[in-house]
Amino acid sequence: MARILFGKTVLSLSIAAVVSACSPQPEAEAPQAATSDNYIASLSVANPSAFARNEQTLLLPFSDLGVTADQANALVAVEGNNTVPSHLIDHNGDGAKDSLLLQFDLAAAATQQLQIINDSARFNAQQLAKRTQAEISHKTGGQWQDSKYIGGEFQNVTELTPPPQYTDHSEWIRYEGPGIESDKVGYRIYLDWRNGFDVFGNKTGKPVLHQVGLDGYKSYHEMADWGMDLLKVGKSLGAGGFGYWDGEKVQLVSKLSGHTAKVIENGALYSALQIQYKDWQIAGKTTQLTANLSMTAGSRLVHTRLASSEALDNFAIGLVKLPNTKLLQGKLDIPGHSWTYLATWGEQTLTGGNDKLGMALLFKRGTNKQLTGDDNSHVAVMQPSGTELEYYFLSAWHGEPGGITTEAEFVAYLEQQVEKLTLTPRLTLKTALSQQQKTGELTAKAALDWSERLAASEMTRQTPFYAYGGWDFERQRPSKWEYTTGLQLQAYDDLLKLRPNPQWQQVLSDVIDSFITPEGDIRTYKISNYNIDSLNSGNMLLREYQRDPKPHYKQALDLLRKQLTEHPRTSEGAFWHKKIYPHQLWLDGVYMGMPFLANYSKAFEQGHAFDEVVKEFTISRAKLRDPNTGLYYHAWDEAREQDWADKDSGLASQFWGRGLGWLAMALVDVLEIIPQQQTELRQPLLDMAAELADALVKVQDAQTGTWYQILDKPDAPGNYLESSASSMFTYFFAKGVNNGYLDASYKATAVKAYKGLIDEFILLHPDNSISLVNTCQVAGLGFGRDGSYEYYMSEPVFRNDAKANGPFIMAGVQMAKLLTTN
Structure with a gap:
């Protein structure tokens, strides 16, 4: 099944799939079924792992559920006649409830169906055992004597700013800082110059912080019925704290004006x-x-999100370095979005016995710059995404009820945790709000309306920020001259031909213009990279030049054309995907390079390069097409050197949806450029389009009309209906029929596919914006990406990604033409 996942954008929260939960609660009496009055959404949740995920936690933002905070005061989840444990939370920390949290058990490779309803009776009837706690407690009724607080009693507060004289061992804050815990383990954070993170071992299986340190600071350093303080933190980062790496050691978060x-x-x-x-x-x-x-x-995990007002070149996160411990390291030869760990295991507690403690940092491999250490801490030096960093830390003590007792158990536990973070549950969410607005006949106007609504939403969320000096919220990095920018802008340009909007047109011009220097260079572009992806935005630059023929635009276009003249190739003449991907032909690259080459050649070379364009397609067919299915493998390595390449054929092993989508779009786009009278050149492309259409229909999902991430494995665990490939194939079929490249009988395929795009992937929000969900954020080969089925499942599933937005908007334009003229 597909899943919904937010990317970080201006208007969006992220849906986190974090680890935990309870089983559904049985009701004493059969409750009332959901009605049209209280129904909010239906939710399908699939486990992509081969192991059960007990106590699985999901966060569903109100915005995704189609309700405002005022409308969400009694949201609950139900499974059949059972209420699923849930409550409303403030996830972004602004003081207002914004999400529904729910917990349930999820069997291995299983799918569960839930409903979200607004039901005050069920909401008020929930009696959940308290299994987590956060608290801050300080003394009142005493007095300060220099930096020590004398006398008084502790009281809990929800907010605390220590006075200037407060420091370590002031005996004013109970256990020296705020605490947070689950029914597994507790942590305290020193609210002073140390900023160390400490561990409270818990023997009870329920929260204990409220009874820790009430009788003084020494008591929790001795074993009690509830447990004890396990860790000697000293000047280290403790059990997962953070600071800054100066190149030699960690600088603690200590030089402050206050907390x-x-x-x-x-x-x-x-x-x-x-x-x-x-x-x-x-x-x-x-x-x-x-x-x-x-x-x-x-759960033992603490989800940690850091945000700084100024961009720093790193955050250092770490674990205390203690004797009698073993340093453990997760896999690093993995994709950048996959999670991994740095951990310690051994006799590293203050109990005085030989009991074992494991501690770990969990982080995305791509954010890790270096694994190092200083005298006090094992350190992972992390690259922030702009000004933000996300990671987890955890501790596992063998004194817990059912605790982990061996290194092997601890490693197996860590491997499951990183898989849970990497392969989040696949969600399909259908809301009442979305369903209300998806009714009615599919018409040309309706198709254009959906394209325009997504374009309007993205005009607020992202599109203007693609300009040089802006921020790419999808990739969490400064905006660059890259294919996604050109793809999204071309989609707008297609739409504007049918729905003119001068303000939007100006934005497109401004974004392109921001990258072109007066000398005709392209900011952030390097020809020496020989990256064929960089050429796609040249199509939009050419459109701008044809509207406003500035000389430096032509110089920039010539620079891109020069890249193809010099670009390295396979022995038969196919373009390498990139210089850093030697001898490799990828489906992606056919779309990135060939429409631009054809467009440029038509505009400035009288079409002399058309034969070179067609040759790229015919080599791709010869090398990548599977004769049995008619589908194309993602890539081919002529040298047979890559880990992902079959040693005999050089082929990658999977039929990746978007990879084939790039080829499908390239076919109909290039056929539009090469003049009809050049029949001999066009025929190989027409033949490829016809046979590809036949192959795609055979793997189109019969129920929804859309296509899977891995096209030929619909029933494999974790596979999901994917929006970018589905949008690309819809565009291919609609444009192919519109322009006569495909038989008119494929109109029905296009219509079914387009209806599927709307039904499966469009999510409406209460502010009238829409999101396009269930997009594979990125997929490639090499550099830790082994091309296996499991690899394609491991890449994040995103939303409002230009690689889906652009094809969706363009598919709507083609559908409008199809429904008007055919």
């Missing part, structure tokens, strides 16, 4: 803290740093 700690949530299933570090002096900068930490029931 403020807040309890954001203190619920049965989810608790969260926020710590604000004011005026942190680091790396020659003064920055405001905010840390959001949260835990869910049944």
Whole structure:
């Protein structure tokens, strides 16, 4: 099944699939079924793993459910006649509820069907055992004597800003900082210059923080009925703390004007803290740093989200370095979006016995710059995404009920945790709001309306920010001259031909113009990379030049054309995908390079390069097409040197949906460029289009009309209906019929596919914006990407990604033409 996942955009929250949960609660009496009055959404959840995910936690933003915060005061999830444990939470830490959290058991490779309803009776009837806790407690009724607080009693507060004289061992804050815990383990964060993270071992299987340290600071250093403080932190980062790596050692978050700690949530299933570090002096900068930490029931993990007001070149996260421990490291030869770990295991507690403790940092491999250490800590030096960093830390003590007792058990546990983070559950969400607006006949106007609505939503979320100096929210990096920019802008340009909008047209011109220097160079582009992806935005540059023939635009176009003249090729003349991907022909590259080459050649070379364009297609067919299915493998390595390549054929092993989508779009786009009278050149492309159409119909999902991430494995665990490939194939069929490249009988295929795009992938929000969901964010080969089925499942599933937005908008334009003229 497909899943819904937010990317970080201006208007969007992220849907986190975090680890935990309870089984559904039986009701004493059969409850009322959902009615049209209280029905909010249906949710299908599929487990992509071969192991059960007990206590699985999901966060569903109200915006995704199609309701405002005012409308979400009694949201609950139900499975059949059972209410699924859930509650409303403030996930972004702004003081207002914004998401529904729910927990349930998910069997191995299984799918569950849930409903989300607004039901005050069910909502009020839930009696959830308290399994998480966040607290801050300080003394009142005493007095300060220099930096020590004398006398008084502890009281819990929801927000605390220590006075200037507060420091370590002031005996004013109970256990020296805020605490957060689940029913597995607790943590405290020193709210002073140390900023160390400490571990409270829990023997009870339920929250204990509220009873820790009430009788003084020494008591929790001795074994009690509940457990004890396990760790000697010293000057280290402790059990997952953060700081800055100066090249030799960790600089702690210590040079500050002050702290403020807040309890954001203190619920049965989810608790969260926020710590604000004011005026942190680091790396020659003064920055405001905010840390959001949260835990869910049944989990040892603390989800940590850091955000600084000033961009830093790194954050250092780490674990205390102690004797009698073993350093463990997860896989690093994996895709950048996959999660991995740095961990320690051994006799590293203060109990005085030989009990074992494991600690770990979990992070995305691509954000890790270096694994290193100093005298106090094992350190992972991390690259922030702009000003933000996300990671998890955890501790596992063998004294827990059912605790982990061996290194092998701990490693197996860590491997499951990183798989859960990498392969999040596949979700299909159908909301009442979306269904209400998807009714009615599919007409040409309706198709254009959907394209225009997505374009309008993206005009707010992303499109203007693609300009040089802007921010790419999808990739979390500065905007660059790359294929996604050109793809999205071309889609707008297609739409504007039928739905003119001068303001939008100006934005497109401004984005392209921002990259072209007065000398005709292209900012962020390097010809020496010989990256064929870089050519796609040249199509939009050419359109701009034809509207406004500025000389430096022509110079930039000539620079891109020069790349193809010099670009390295296979022995038969196919373009390498990139210089760093030697001897490799990828389906992606046919779309990235050939429409541009054909367009340029038609505009400036009297079409002299058309034969070269066609040759790229025919080599691709000869090398990549499977004669049995008619589908194309993702890539081919002529040298047979890559790990992903079959040693005999050189082929990758999978039929990746979007890869074949790129080829399908390239076919109909190039056929539009090469004049009809050049029949001999066009015929190989027409033949390829016809046989590809036949192959695609055979793997089109019969129920929805859309296509899977891996085209020929619909029933494999984790596979999902994918929106970018489905949009590309819809565009291919609609444009192919419109222009006569495909038989008119394929109109029905195009219509079914387009209806599927709307039904499966369009999600409406209460502010009238829409999102396009269930897009594979990225997929490639090499550099840790082994091309296996499991690899394609491991890449993040995203939303509002230009690689799907562009084809969806263009598919709507072609459908409008199809429904008008055919």
